[in-house]
Structures are given as C-alpha cells and as structure tokens.
Amino acid sequence: MSANRTSGKWPHNQPAPLADGGLRIVALGGIGEIGRNMTVFEYGGRLLIVDCGVLFPEDQQPGVDLILPDFRAIEDRINEIDALVLTHGHEDHIGAVPFLLRLRPDLPIIGSRFTLALVAAKCKEHRLTPSLHEVKEGERRAWGVFDCEFFAVNHSIPDALAVAIRTPAGLVLHTGDIKLDQLPLDGRLTDLAGFSRLGDEGVDLFLVDSTNAEVPGFVISEREIGPVLDGVIQRANQRVIVACFASHVHRVQQVLDVAVAHGRRVALVGRSMVRNMGIAADLKLLTVPPGLLVSLDEAMTMPEDQVLFVSTGSQGEPLSALSRMARGEHRHISIRPGDTVILASSMIPGNETAVFGVVNGLVRLGAHVVHQGNAKVHVSGHAPAGELLFLYNAVRPSNVMPVHGEWRHLRANAALAVQTGVPEDRVVIAEDGVVVDLVDGQAKITGRVEVGHVYVDGLSVGDVGESTLSDRLVLGEGGFISITIAVDSATGRAMAPPTISGRGFSDDPKALDDVVSLVEMELSHTESEGITDTHRIAQHVRRVVGRWVADTYRRRPMIVPTVIPV
Amino acid sequence: MSANRTSGKWPHNQPAPLADGGLRIVALGGIGEIGRNMTVFEYGGRLLIVDCGVLFPEDQQPGVDLILPDFRAIEDRINEIDALVLTHGHEDHIGAVPFLLRLRPDLPIIGSRFTLALVAAKCKEHRLTPSLHEVKEGERRAWGVFDCEFFAVNHSIPDALAVAIRTPAGLVLHTGDIKLDQLPLDGRLTDLAGFSRLGDEGVDLFLVDSTNAEVPGFVISEREIGPVLDGVIQRANQRVIVACFASHVHRVQQVLDVAVAHGRRVALVGRSMVRNMGIAADLKLLTVPPGLLVSLDEAMTMPEDQVLFVSTGSQGEPLSALSRMARGEHRHISIRPGDTVILASSMIPGNETAVFGVVNGLVRLGAHVVHQGNAKVHVSGHAPAGELLFLYNAVRPSNVMPVHGEWRHLRANAALAVQTGVPEDRVVIAEDGVVVDLVDGQAKITGRVEVGHVYVDGLSVGDVGESTLSDRLVLGEGGFISITIAVDSATGRAMAPPTISGRGFSDDPKALDDVVSLVEMELSHTESEGITDTHRIAQHVRRVVGRWVADTYRRRPMIVPTVIPV
CATH class of the missing domain: 3.40.50.10710 (Metallo-hydrolase/oxidoreductase)
Incomplete structure (x- = not known):
C-alpha cells in the first residue's frame, strides 16, 4: 500500500506555504471522529468553510457539555473567510456556529431554507443575529474565488445539500451527510444525475461521508x-x-x-x-x-x-x-x-x-x-457500502478523501473507492488537522496544524482542558482526602490537630481515623528537621497519606494537603 | 395480564414465614441485571445456593472494581447452607466465591472439574483453601435435604452444568447459562433428553437463562x-x-x-x-x-x-x-x-x-x-428465542421463573414460556430480593428482602456506598473548590486571607481569583453578626461561593469550606 494511505505515521510538520494555484483542505473536526464536522478550504489566500458542528463528549471527558472544532488555525485569518456553507441542520454540522460567530459576527452563512431556520433559532438562543444567505439545490453562486454549486441529497433531515466547489485548482465535491433512498418520503432524491454530470466535467477531489462505510448493502427506504x-x-x-x-x-x-x-x-x-x-x-x-x-x-x-x-x-x-x-x-x-x-x-x-x-x-x-432491536422502526441516514459504490461510480473522482468517520470508517470507505478504480495513491486518509493540498490535480498530505479538543462546560469555552479533565477522572474514580494544617510560620509547629476529611472516598465515618496521628507524626518530624516552608510540609503530608491509603485500601484518591501559616 | 406478571409494583413487605413443605427461592443477584448470579433455595430451614458471581460496574458506579451479590439475607444463616452449587466457571457465576468463603471458609462447593479448577485458582489468589466437591453430568447426589442431579449443558465455556433440585416441595430445574449448539466442538450436547425425562417426571419450577430471549432464532454452531x-x-x-x-x-x-x-x-x-x-x-x-x-x-x-x-x-x-x-x-x-x-x-x-x-x-x-461487525468471528453462548422454545417444550414446566437478565430479557423470556403453553399466572417475573415461594405446586411472590449493591473498591468491601458514589459523580463532573479559613475562635475573625484552590474545575489559573474577596466580604459579615461557630461560618461560605460559581460559570463543582479555629 502507498505511503499516502497506511504509513501509520502522520506528519507533524507545519505545512509549507500552499503552492501557487493549489487548493488546501484542512478538517478542524470530523475526520477520525464522528461529530464536530468542519472543513476549511483555502485558495489564493482566501478561505471557505463547510459545516461547523459540535461533538458530544465521551466518558473520558466528564462534565463537558460540548466539544467544538478547534478554531485556532483560522483565528488570525477570520476576515479571510468568504463564507460558511452548511450542508444540513444537524447539530454535528451547525452546533458550533454561534461560537464561530463570536469571532466574526458578520460571517456570511450559506444553506438551505430549513437548515438556516434551525441556525436562526439556535443563534437567537445565543442572542446573535447571523447573516444568512439561502440557497437551493441546482443553484450556483460564488463567494469570492469559491464558485459553489448545490445538489439535493437525501439524509435523515429535510433539505440537505451537497456542495461542489470550483476554484482554478479544480473541482471539489463534498457530499455532506448522504444516503440514496430511492423512494424518499418527500420525493427529493439525492441528485445522482447531477453528480454524474460533475463526473463528466471531472471531479478532482471527492469528500465522502464515511459513517456507514463498514455496513454492507443498502438502507431500506x-x-x-x-x-x-x-x-x-x-x-x-x-x-x-x-x-x-x-x-x-x-x-x-x-x-x-x-x-x-x-x-x-x-x-x-x-x-x-x-x-x-x-x-x-x-x-x-x-x-x-x-x-x-x-x-x-x-x-x-x-x-x-x-x-x-x-x-x-x-x-x-x-x-x-x-x-x-x-x-x-x-x-x-x-x-x-x-x-x-x-x-x-x-x-x-x-x-x-x-x-x-x-x-x-x-x-x-x-x-x-x-425498538430497533426487535422491530424495523429505524433506518440509518447514511449511505452504507452498496450506496457509496453508486456515488463513486457516478462521480469517478481523480482523488478521494473520506470524511465524517472514525478510523475504521475512513479505511472502509477508502477501500470502496479503490474497488471502484480510484488508484490507491489518490485516496487520502487524513485526520483532524492534517493538511491536504490539491496541486496539479493531485491531492497530497503536506503537513499538519494543531487541532485539539475545545470543551464547552457551562458558560465558558476552553478553560476546561486536559489537566482539569484528568483531575476530574481521578476525583471521579477515588474522591479526595483533604488535610488542613495550621502551622506557626516561624517554627513550622502545628497550631492544632490536623483537620482530615474525605469526599467520595468511603461511607465509613471511621475510614480516615488513623490519618490524624499519621499526619501529626509527620509534622513533628518536619518540625524537628526545621522545615517551615508550607509547600514542603504539604509535600511531606501528601506523600505519607498517599502511601498509607495505597497500603491500607489499595486506592488512589487525590490527596489535598493545605498548610496555612498563622 | 395477571398481577403476578405486570403489576409494575413489587412487594416491599418482608415475607411471612415459609409455609410448611414449601420451597423458597430468592435471588441475591442476577435478576433484573446481567451478572452477579446467585440464587438461594430454602427448604425446611436449610439453604442451598446456586452460583455466586460478580457484576462489573457501569458509569454510574465510578471507581468500583466489582459488585457482589448482597449477602445480608443469608449472613445470619451462614451455617444453615448445605452447599454452594456452581453451574460453570464464568466470573458472573463464580467471582464472588472468595467473598462468601470469608463468611464461611468450610462451605461445601459443588461443581464440574473445570469449574472447580478455576475456583481453586481464584481462591489461591485470595489465599483461601476451599472445600471442593466434583460432580459430573448424569450424577445425582444429595446435600442435606437438597437432592441434586446434574445435566450437561452447552455454553461458551467447557464443562457447564444445569442442576435439578428435588425437595419434598417439588422438582426445580435451573439451566445456568445454556445454549443448544447441535454440533458442539467437544461433542458434549445440552442434555435435552435428560430435560425431557425430567419433564415426564414433572418439573414444578423452571429457572431459565434469559440473556438472549429478545433475539429471534438460533445461534449458529x-x-x-x-x-x-x-x-x-x-x-x-x-x-x-x-x-x-x-x-x-x-x-x-x-x-x-x-x-x-x-x-x-x-x-x-x-x-x-x-x-x-x-x-x-x-x-x-x-x-x-x-x-x-x-x-x-x-x-x-x-x-x-x-x-x-x-x-x-x-x-x-x-x-x-x-x-x-x-x-x-x-x-x-x-x-x-x-x-x-x-x-x-x-x-x-x-x-x-x-x-x-x-x-x-x-x-x-x-x-x-x-470483528463481529464485519465477519462471523463470534457466536453467543446463550440460547435465543428459538432455542428457548425447545427447552420449554422439552421440560413442560408447571411454573417458570426467568433468570439471568435485565427486565427486557425477563419479559421476552416470559412471553416465550406463555407461547409454549405455560399459563400466564404461572410465570413469575421477579427481581433481585423478590421472594418466591413454591407451595402446593404453585410459585408465588410472597415478599421481598433487601438486596443492594455491594461494592468492592481496592481491598475493602462495602465501605463504598451510594453516598460515596454520589460524591464521586459530583466530583467527576465538576471537580471541587476548597476554601480554607483560619478564624479566631473567640471572635470569629479571619486570621489570614482565605486559601482558595480548585481541582478539576478549570485550567485557567485565574478562574477563582474573585473568590478571595467574595469570601472575605462574607467573613466580615459573619464576624459582624457575631457568628463564631465554625460550622455556621462554613455554611455561609459554601452558599456564597456556590451561588457565585453557578452565576459565573453555570457549573456545579463541590464546594468544600474548611474553617479552622485557632
């Protein structure tokens, strides 16, 4: 297999400047995960963004309400964005719009009628008045250098669109979320004929929904x-x-x-x-x-x-x-x-x-x-393998980039592209932050920008990071034991017996009874050594209590000593 | 539907004494959940136990290593147990044996060769020497009043057994975990012929594995x-x-x-x-x-x-x-x-x-x-609906009690029993702790004993309870903010600025900067009101900081004030 696909190593280098006449594609979310879809297209120093969604947290992200795409790569270039195109109204495609608007309130937002109505309602809750520009399937309009054409697609929400983006670098087609229900309830079919016409013209890069690529066959109607x-x-x-x-x-x-x-x-x-x-x-x-x-x-x-x-x-x-x-x-x-x-x-x-x-x-x-386990009361909104093959055969793309999926989905989607005749070295498996440049008709990974998890917890964005989450995981697993000591700042002598309390540690009120004498012994030791620095005293106490609790209970609560000089 | 099955209300009363000549059945784990299987049979003041397994914790039980059956109902009667029968060697059937042996080290443990070998290895790790009694399929032996006959069953571990228990109250058949692979790798079939023979004799109560009752059809070999x-x-x-x-x-x-x-x-x-x-x-x-x-x-x-x-x-x-x-x-x-x-x-x-x-x-x-999602590399070890019908038709039981399942599995299994002709009012859906008495050939719910979750965390059993877990959930979601204050015990005056620290709250070192003045203001207020009681001062501080953090961040960390009188 080619280096492009399976090296197992993705670049960590900042990419070189984009070649003249090239198109750059970077996902700030949505590749290597399912959610927070956001893809940035860059041509001639200008940017177009497709989708701006949220991701819902997992167990390892306790207390987090939402995860946003990482805007850092575009923060300093916020005024270079010509438009934000929204493919449809699901939260993983529009949920982060209000947060992007905080950086640039007048950003032109493009989408279908229903999508924009949902965005408007969401923005209203955030007390924002977005600049909305409605488009329909079949319409073709340019924002700056980005000449966009919209196509009807069928999904689990009405009024979803795929978008073709033409720049001098070539023609890119982004499916958004898509399936090929041939008898949709509203009669609005995925525009396979339109995709074929694009295929005739020549699609240089095809970004394809990977969510169901592992699932064989077709979705029933x-x-x-x-x-x-x-x-x-x-x-x-x-x-x-x-x-x-x-x-x-x-x-x-x-x-x-x-x-x-x-x-x-x-x-x-x-x-x-x-x-x-x-x-x-x-x-x-x-x-x-x-x-x-x-x-x-x-x-x-x-x-x-x-x-x-x-x-x-x-x-x-x-x-x-x-x-x-x-x-x-x-x-x-x-x-x-x-x-x-x-x-x-x-x-x-x-x-x-x-x-x-x-x-x-x-x-x-x-x-x-x-429920779906005992009756056919649900069908998926995403094309499985059989339907994806129809897409590849209609579009006949020169280069393919699977999007919207975890790694297992991306690989499965890539394999389908190869089966339909796309050369292996023209299938680019990226992940969030990986920079893909389309230059002279070939898409290649050229570097990487940093994309992290941006957490929303309550009213604030970004102040909860990996250190806070790692503390929460420790506290959630084992609680904490706090030891509060007032010491004479001159001598380091304890002014009173230590106050010990545990939360999330034990229901037994006597569980920590032995800690008082343990700490007192350690304090008389530190005093006798002439230690008066509260930080050092705290270190001693943390060590001795941590060891005791590991030996006695084989547990790892957080040990929180507070030493107050009086 | 009968009151026995669908009242939606289970009794909370302690059951009346067991009628003379009756058999009592109580699950201390394993009904209403999948795991920690343990069923107690009582006749004439003596007890027989089938299985003694563990349950693995869910998200709502953070930090817990294992969940044990609740032994309280038998703790005071530990010497009335004639034997512990183990159907097979999976953790959810044998994992709690060492914990039961702590209450009674010489408890006779009955099982097949492989099951006992796994128990012996487990007990060795706990430095216990259990009293093991090997049985084989086809064997019939009595422990006290409990006359037990063992039947080969096919499952996802070798050497699994079902057990028929005869007492003067009637004949009870317990499947353990079971399926009906007709071409098992070791040629050891589930003994459907033996079950039919029991059916001819008359099975008064049939306890049946419910795990796959919602799944239609058969398991492939x-x-x-x-x-x-x-x-x-x-x-x-x-x-x-x-x-x-x-x-x-x-x-x-x-x-x-x-x-x-x-x-x-x-x-x-x-x-x-x-x-x-x-x-x-x-x-x-x-x-x-x-x-x-x-x-x-x-x-x-x-x-x-x-x-x-x-x-x-x-x-x-x-x-x-x-x-x-x-x-x-x-x-x-x-x-x-x-x-x-x-x-x-x-x-x-x-x-x-x-x-x-x-x-x-x-x-x-x-x-x-x-993986099983993209290739047939796994088959289940539990009988789905089609195989359960074979069991009901072979055994033709007078009363049925679905075991080993969550509520959805128990109901689905009960429906299968009814389809094969068991009268609705002879199908008893119980849950952990519900007392079922088999008297005069009819099984009825007669009361309930308390069965809670018994948590193992590290070396100790039972000291982590619902209060500790609820603290862990709060800490895991939002961390904590601690406020430490030394006050003059006579006047209630603060001796130094409060020490504020947060863990699992924010990565921003300035997140709590405003709390110092907030607390100082509150302390001058409590001092002016003449409040010297440290507990009351702490209450005031907790309230004011809690309100501030809710207004400022819309978060709910644990607020932990410590007021030290000096």
Whole structure:
C-alpha cells in the first residue's frame, strides 16, 4: 500500500506555504471522529468553510457539555473567510456556529431554507443575529474565488445539500451527510444525475461521508417504517409514546399519519421537538392536519386510546421526558402496564447503556417497548457500502478523501473507492488537522496544524482542558482526602490537630481515623528537621497519606494537603 | 395480564414465614441485571445456593472494581447452607466465591472439574483453601435435604452444568447459562433428553437463562467460526493477533488448530489467558500439539508470518495488552501496516465505546481489524428465542421463573414460556430480593428482602456506598473548590486571607481569583453578626461561593469550606 494511505505515521510538520494555484483542505473536526464536522478550504489566500458542528463528549471527558472544532488555525485569518456553507441542520454540522460567530459576527452563512431556520433559532438562543444567505439545490453562486454549486441529497433531515466547489485548482465535491433512498418520503432524491454530470466535467477531489462505510448493502427506504409503526399502533389499546430525533421531520410525519389513521390526537413532548416541528410545519416540510395537535395538558384529559405522544429522549438522556417516565418521575405521564413505547431511532454509539436503562425501566413498569432491536422502526441516514459504490461510480473522482468517520470508517470507505478504480495513491486518509493540498490535480498530505479538543462546560469555552479533565477522572474514580494544617510560620509547629476529611472516598465515618496521628507524626518530624516552608510540609503530608491509603485500601484518591501559616 | 406478571409494583413487605413443605427461592443477584448470579433455595430451614458471581460496574458506579451479590439475607444463616452449587466457571457465576468463603471458609462447593479448577485458582489468589466437591453430568447426589442431579449443558465455556433440585416441595430445574449448539466442538450436547425425562417426571419450577430471549432464532454452531478464522489467517502474510475471552477454550482451540494448519507458532498474551489455557490443557479440554506454544520473547524473534498471538483485551480494557498495542504502547508488539487483528468476541453492553476505541487505534496504525461487525468471528453462548422454545417444550414446566437478565430479557423470556403453553399466572417475573415461594405446586411472590449493591473498591468491601458514589459523580463532573479559613475562635475573625484552590474545575489559573474577596466580604459579615461557630461560618461560605460559581460559570463543582479555629 502507498505511503499516502497506511504509513501509520502522520506528519507533524507545519505545512509549507500552499503552492501557487493549489487548493488546501484542512478538517478542524470530523475526520477520525464522528461529530464536530468542519472543513476549511483555502485558495489564493482566501478561505471557505463547510459545516461547523459540535461533538458530544465521551466518558473520558466528564462534565463537558460540548466539544467544538478547534478554531485556532483560522483565528488570525477570520476576515479571510468568504463564507460558511452548511450542508444540513444537524447539530454535528451547525452546533458550533454561534461560537464561530463570536469571532466574526458578520460571517456570511450559506444553506438551505430549513437548515438556516434551525441556525436562526439556535443563534437567537445565543442572542446573535447571523447573516444568512439561502440557497437551493441546482443553484450556483460564488463567494469570492469559491464558485459553489448545490445538489439535493437525501439524509435523515429535510433539505440537505451537497456542495461542489470550483476554484482554478479544480473541482471539489463534498457530499455532506448522504444516503440514496430511492423512494424518499418527500420525493427529493439525492441528485445522482447531477453528480454524474460533475463526473463528466471531472471531479478532482471527492469528500465522502464515511459513517456507514463498514455496513454492507443498502438502507431500506424511510417509507418502510410507516407500515411497521402502523402495525404496532393499531394493536395498542392504551397510550402510545413514540420517541425519535427532534430533527427527523419525515419520521415524525409518518407517526402523525399513523396517528390520524387510528384516530389519535398528538402531543409533542420536549422543547426541541416542539420547536423543530413548528419550524418544519411553517416551511411546509411537515403536514399537520388542523386539530391534530393537542397540548400535553389536553392530552392528559383524553381517553388513553385516542392520544399519542411524540417525544425526545430516544438516546436515554437522563433529564429527558422519556427517562423521567422510565423512572416513574414524569410530572404528567405515568407508564402503566399495557402502554406502548416506540423508540423510532438508532442508538448513537456510547449511548447503549443509557438507552437500555430506559427500556428496562419502561418494561419493568409493564410497557410494551418496541425498538430497533426487535422491530424495523429505524433506518440509518447514511449511505452504507452498496450506496457509496453508486456515488463513486457516478462521480469517478481523480482523488478521494473520506470524511465524517472514525478510523475504521475512513479505511472502509477508502477501500470502496479503490474497488471502484480510484488508484490507491489518490485516496487520502487524513485526520483532524492534517493538511491536504490539491496541486496539479493531485491531492497530497503536506503537513499538519494543531487541532485539539475545545470543551464547552457551562458558560465558558476552553478553560476546561486536559489537566482539569484528568483531575476530574481521578476525583471521579477515588474522591479526595483533604488535610488542613495550621502551622506557626516561624517554627513550622502545628497550631492544632490536623483537620482530615474525605469526599467520595468511603461511607465509613471511621475510614480516615488513623490519618490524624499519621499526619501529626509527620509534622513533628518536619518540625524537628526545621522545615517551615508550607509547600514542603504539604509535600511531606501528601506523600505519607498517599502511601498509607495505597497500603491500607489499595486506592488512589487525590490527596489535598493545605498548610496555612498563622 | 395477571398481577403476578405486570403489576409494575413489587412487594416491599418482608415475607411471612415459609409455609410448611414449601420451597423458597430468592435471588441475591442476577435478576433484573446481567451478572452477579446467585440464587438461594430454602427448604425446611436449610439453604442451598446456586452460583455466586460478580457484576462489573457501569458509569454510574465510578471507581468500583466489582459488585457482589448482597449477602445480608443469608449472613445470619451462614451455617444453615448445605452447599454452594456452581453451574460453570464464568466470573458472573463464580467471582464472588472468595467473598462468601470469608463468611464461611468450610462451605461445601459443588461443581464440574473445570469449574472447580478455576475456583481453586481464584481462591489461591485470595489465599483461601476451599472445600471442593466434583460432580459430573448424569450424577445425582444429595446435600442435606437438597437432592441434586446434574445435566450437561452447552455454553461458551467447557464443562457447564444445569442442576435439578428435588425437595419434598417439588422438582426445580435451573439451566445456568445454556445454549443448544447441535454440533458442539467437544461433542458434549445440552442434555435435552435428560430435560425431557425430567419433564415426564414433572418439573414444578423452571429457572431459565434469559440473556438472549429478545433475539429471534438460533445461534449458529461454534464450529462455523473455525473456517472464518482460517480464511482470514490464510490471507495474512504478517503478524496475526487474535483477542478473545480468556475462558473460551473452544474458541482458542479453533485458533490453535488454524495456527497449526498455516504453520504458525502461538504465543499466549495476558495473565488470565495463560492461566486458564494451562488449566484447560491439564484437564485435556484443550489439545495443544507439542512445540506449538512459544513464549512472547521467542515469538518476537520469529518471522512475522510464522507467529500468532492469542490475547486478552477483547473488551477494550484500557490496561490490556491489546489496548496498549492500539495506543502504540505495548512493550513488545508494535502494530505495523498490514498486521491482522481479530476480535473473536462479543461486545459486552457498555463496552462498545472502549472496544471501538481499540479498533480505531489499531486501524489507524494500519492493521486489518476483523470483528463481529464485519465477519462471523463470534457466536453467543446463550440460547435465543428459538432455542428457548425447545427447552420449554422439552421440560413442560408447571411454573417458570426467568433468570439471568435485565427486565427486557425477563419479559421476552416470559412471553416465550406463555407461547409454549405455560399459563400466564404461572410465570413469575421477579427481581433481585423478590421472594418466591413454591407451595402446593404453585410459585408465588410472597415478599421481598433487601438486596443492594455491594461494592468492592481496592481491598475493602462495602465501605463504598451510594453516598460515596454520589460524591464521586459530583466530583467527576465538576471537580471541587476548597476554601480554607483560619478564624479566631473567640471572635470569629479571619486570621489570614482565605486559601482558595480548585481541582478539576478549570485550567485557567485565574478562574477563582474573585473568590478571595467574595469570601472575605462574607467573613466580615459573619464576624459582624457575631457568628463564631465554625460550622455556621462554613455554611455561609459554601452558599456564597456556590451561588457565585453557578452565576459565573453555570457549573456545579463541590464546594468544600474548611474553617479552622485557632
């Protein structure tokens, strides 16, 4: 295999200046991970950005709310950006927009109508007024040197776009998130004909969604979910609760249609569900028969077989309505034996335990729970291997760069490109920060810029870093033991017995009883050695307590000595 | 549906004394969860226990090493136990044995040869010498009033047994973990004929493994893994590393056979792999051709296409050999482009992120990674729905009690029992601690004993409880801010500026700069109010700092004030 693909070593060098007439591509997020998609294109000293999303944290990032793309590489060049193009309205593509706008409030944001409506709602929450520029599939417009053409693509949210970017360096096609449902609910097909036309013209670089590249075959049509929902809801003679993603308009449409068919009114539960479906209905992307929707309060007064709830919480989020129901803690809805709950959603990797926790809670209360593990109530929004082959054969690209995926997905996608005839040395597997230059029709890795994790925790961005997270991991595993000592600053003599307390260490109130005498002994030792420096005294105490707790308990709490000179 | 099955409310009352001639069944672990299986049978004031396993902790139990069954219900009756029967040697069935032996070192432990060999090795590590009594399939022996008959069952470890327990109250059959591979590698079939014979005699209560009850159909034979491994390893022309469970002797046997076929020597990697395969070879359960095994050091000197590693770490355990390889940190083995890694194992729910982290690390280094997601390199050890129907139809039980499962599995298993003709009111869905009495041929829930989580953390058992875990969760999410103040005990006046420090709160050294003046202001306030009680001063400080951090950062670190009277 070529050095480009499998060397196992990626460059650490800052790239050389971009060659004249070349196009530079750098992902600040979204390659080597699933989430926080953001790709920067550079030509002639100007920048175009595609997508600006967030990533949700994993176990090793405790307390973090969101992870942003790393803007450092463009911070000093923020006024060189001609536009931000958004392919669709999912959080992993638009979630970081407000944070980028803090750096440049007037950044032109380009996207389809629904995408921009979601961005506008998000920005409103951040009290920002973005500069929005609506585009449609089939449209071609230039921002600076970047001549962009937009193509309809099918995904798990309406109004998604792929973007072709023409510069003198060549033609680049970026799929965004994509699949090839041949019978989409809204009739809006992925524009394979358009892609073929681009292929005829010659696509120099093809950036391709890798999420499902490991999955063989094809996704069945979204349309096939409807009859399954119909069957389940027809059999229900009590309450029905359907949980799904709050942006999946077509899924909700099918639920509404089934509700109408079976004489049920519908209550929307969850802030994002209410907000997004309101937007979708306003834009005529969701058809809601008059009188179908009722408020939660109204729904609670109706006969149980005449109501249906559409709720968020399909990922087992602990504060969601569905989780509260599963714990028997929801203010309005208490699950009763015979109720039906449908999780019409995937399980995002990492959420399995939380989702099954919710399922078990609901089942324990007697609900009949239908989920993708026992019925066909979800289809993926991403093209698996069979559909990706169609894309490669339509586009016939000169160079390929898999995006949107962990390493296993990127490699699988690269292998598909090679199978369709793309030469191995023209398939560039990068990761976040890797610099790819398209020069003279060939894409090559030329260096690397630093891309780290930027954490949002509460109101502030970036002050929680690896050191704080590593402390949190230690504290979360073993708690801490604090030892507070007041010493005479002249002699180093302890002014009182040390105050010992532990949190997250033991439920046993006597667990640390032995520490007092241990510390006192150490203090008389430091005093006798003439040690008065509080920092050194603290070091001694930390060492002796750490050793004691390792020997006695074989645990590693954080040891926190505080020595106060009085 | 009957009250027995779906009331959604389980009793909280202590059960009445067991009726004369009745048999009582209480699970101290393993029902409502997967793991720490332990079921207590009581007849005529005497006890028999089946299995004594551990559960591995989830995210909500940070720092915990193991979770034990709750022994409280039998602690005072420890000398009334006639025997502990172990169905097989997996950790979730034997892992808590050393902890039970601490309460009663001479407890008779009954099991098959391989099971007892694993128990003996485990007890040796705990410096215990258990009283072991070997039994074989087909054998029938009584311990006290409990007349036990053992049946061969097929599972993902050799030498597994089901146990039939006869008392004057009736005949109970407990499957242990079970599946119905009709072409097992060792030819040792689940004894369906024996189960049918019991069915003829009349099984009053059938306790059935629920793990795969939600999965339709049948498990393919373990035997079908061999050819898949053969195909992958035949194509490999560099190093091959196979990771699997350290107790899966038949899986390892197939790997060894393939290694022989392709002229590769084998190095075992990982302490438990080396130990268990040594035991299996000694007991002639594993056939190892002479000269096949080499040490890791030898393996490193051999040509790469003549060696194969069998390793632990298939669950992504961060300290395992495989995880180290994926991070490029293994002392001996560095993964190179073109190496082959096979994860011949399932993903235990909750481990998905860790396992895929390892896969991505290996793929990034250029390895070809084969796992159950892209090849048939694993089959489950538990009977899915189709096989469970065979069991119900062979046994034709009067009463059924699903065991070994979360709520979703228990309900699915119960539904299968009903489909085969067991009356709904004879299917008892219990959970840990629920007391089921078999009286006059009918099993009924009669009460509940308290069963909590018993945590092992380091050397001690039980001192880490819910309060410690809840502190760890707070600390792990937000860290802490400590405020140390020395006050004049007579006046409550601060003797020095407060010492403020945060851990796990922020990487920004100035993040807490404003806290000093905030606390000083509060202290002058408490002093002016004449407050000298250190506890009350601490309360004031905690409140004011907590409010500040919520307003400023929208975070919730633990606030830890220490007020020292001087």
